[in-house]
Amino acid sequence: MTRSTIVRSTVLTVTTALAVAALAVPAEARHRPYADILPVVTPRAETPVLHDDDEGGNADADDPAIWRNAAAPDRSLVVATAKEGGLRVYDLDARLVQSIAAPPAAGEDDAPGRFNNVDLVHGLRLSSGKADLAVTSDRGHDRLRFYRVDRDRAGGPLTDVTDPAAPRVFSRDQAEVDDQRTAYGLATWTDPATGKSYALVSRRERTTVALLELLPTADGKVTYRKVRTLDLPSVFRLPNGTSWSPCAEPGELPQVEGMVVDPANGMLYAGQEDIGVWRMRADLTGTPKLIDKVREYGVPGTYDEETEECTPGTDPGFGGTRISADVEGLTLLTEPDGDGYVLASSQGDDTFAAYDREVEDANEYEGGFRVAAANDTLDGSEECDGAAVLNAPLGSKYPNGLLVVQDGHDAPGDGDRDATNFKFVDLGGVMDALDD
Template sequence: MTRSTIVRSAVLAATTALTAAALAVPAQADGHHRVFADSLPSVTPRAETPALHDDDEGGNADADDPAIWRNAAAPDRSLVVATAKEGGLRVYDLDARPVQSIAAPPAAGEDDAPGRFNNVDLVHGLRLSSGKADLAVTSDRGNDRLSFYRIDRDRAGGPLSDVTDPAAPPVFSQDQAEINDQRTAYGLATWTDRTTGKSYALVSRRERTSIALLELLPAAGGKVTYRKVRALDLPSSFRLPDGTSWSPCAEPGELPQVEGMVVDPANGMLYAGQEDIGVWRMRADLTGTPKLIDKVREYGVPGVYDEETEECTPGADPGFGGTRISSDVEGLTLLTEPDGDGYVLASSQGDNTFAAYDRELEDANEYEGGFRVAAADDTLDGSEECDGAAVLNAPLGSKYPNGLLVVQDGHDAPGDGDRDSTNFKFVDLAEVMDALDD
């Protein structure tokens, strides 16, 4: 996690008692009662990837965000592509075994500064100068750029090959000095507009509220580049019902950032998790007015930042927050169903749960329930402080005939001494559907 995430975690720890007390308060205007995390149904993983370790000895790798690529010709040979931050990209088979490891490009302009892949998503059938291809797209936080990898399942040397145009521009930064400040490309969601066939990436900015829309374009030699279409800034301060103005407590200069994002291709709507605020819905072309469909429980809680401890001291909870998710709200993914129904799933990192919202706009994205990913046994634990998630409701051969949910585990157990351990858990989607149907 980033230092800002650690700061926010301190706020969460300090506000746990306040939040628990608020749970006894009568339901807010939306008519829903507050949901206790331990009352939600549990699902258990079938497999997990090897642990990654965020230190020099472990390659400074930190599991973060997954994407599921389905091999239409041989679903049993589908892949999970995942970011490991300074560890680059990891590719796994459906048994959660490593298939390929790709280093992140070193950050330009700083001696020995590592690269850092933050989020990943997929684009299917993008037309390149060398023909159509499926791509894994990553946000390269170290260089404020996107990186592109062509997926060829049986390619010698591994299924992913770099097809990034070396001339691809920075997403947000005007010069190298800005890139060095690391307020760079962060969250990521891809989208293909069904009316035009054009493919895009939506990219958020670290420690800022900005989201940029980039059109993905072919470049010479089978490479991929992009151009910025427009950008949008979400609010950083909010008017509360009592008439006061509120911003979440953070390190000076930091604004409430967005990371988890997903686009519903059926209606072109983007769902974005502003970590300390809640879940937004907006047009994926970034026109129109964003709508906050749910708030985190800590919304409206005042706080004072202490420079010595680099932590926030929270004040009393005024009770203006939501009832179902706790900051940080991070990994967002879309669970589609053949009949057009389905869910937007959001990782409620603060209480180790996942919230499900109806994807139908006519239902105003109503909350439909939630679940936890709990330990299967003494050797296969669940998911805590989940950063990223990906779901695919399609048969994946004999291993996952009902589809697959992959979630990041921010605290893999058993741990390895003093080293932080993270990895990814693989969950049979049938379990998730059963939990949401309860």
């Protein structure tokens, strides 16, 4: 970590009382087949398939963001990461509009670049005027990259405006970048009190979240400075008095990936993949609160170095009932009256959980749904990594708004090649499912 860029670092110490206050949930209740009883929504479209191998260009669908064209909503865009494949931009028919390569990493191993998550910043004031930006976490360089959105630009809607001198987010040198404990999850936030824009970035295989202030440069580029960091816990005190950490490869800590900020109250929601969903102030001050736990919370495990897998032990019954590890994509569904939901991808059972966005209601669980196959050729979403939702009219195609979800197992498959893509879902169907 580049200490000179840190204004203040906040390290969270989790007290025993936080975990002990949670009541144990009977195992039989926690393992109800929620996936079988939740309402179903179906996609209207899907993007072209991506393949994570050399033959297919090492592209693996991960995380989407929805950019609304206020002047012509029918011409809105979906910007999505394809990991080693860089960025993909799609229109509302899920057709490819632009492909941007991830710059190759600079380490000794000559590893390819790798874009992990993406989010949007609206109306950032650059030297050339206000601009909407797509922001992505570049794992290959441990940096953020910025792309100006211009729907009518002849060469494609995205233009790279990253300051070449932008600092590494977490790593002190290239050797640490090569260890790949680099920038991972990402969410953006503009503080209405100050007008300043920020990115919240998590670190791969660590529990750290960093707050970065986004800064325009004199030549129209964008850089950032680190404001502070916060470390979520890696060890938890269980109600039976024992300590627990989720099973993982030696040296790995339970990482955060999916994140979203509620602009109405400045709250950050962060998915710690093997733990659950946290709520905390987006400025990373104060004490985070674990609003829901995965079903596997508290289950011991033994790591097998030969298979590189964990063998679970007996479930003590301390986990939650609604989400199953990993907790992945988090997104915010806002409503005009101030209501709405925090949506979380429950990767372990291919479902989505919805929580009330009101902190006063303790982010109460409001229900869930599945994204299932629409027909023989348009399948649903499995092992979803990322999701984005926009509750605003998007022309004739999605007058009720749009939900975009990653599909970790696109079907029909292609032999032994991993196939992924993104599904486009009419938001009206999602709202109906949550109202049931």
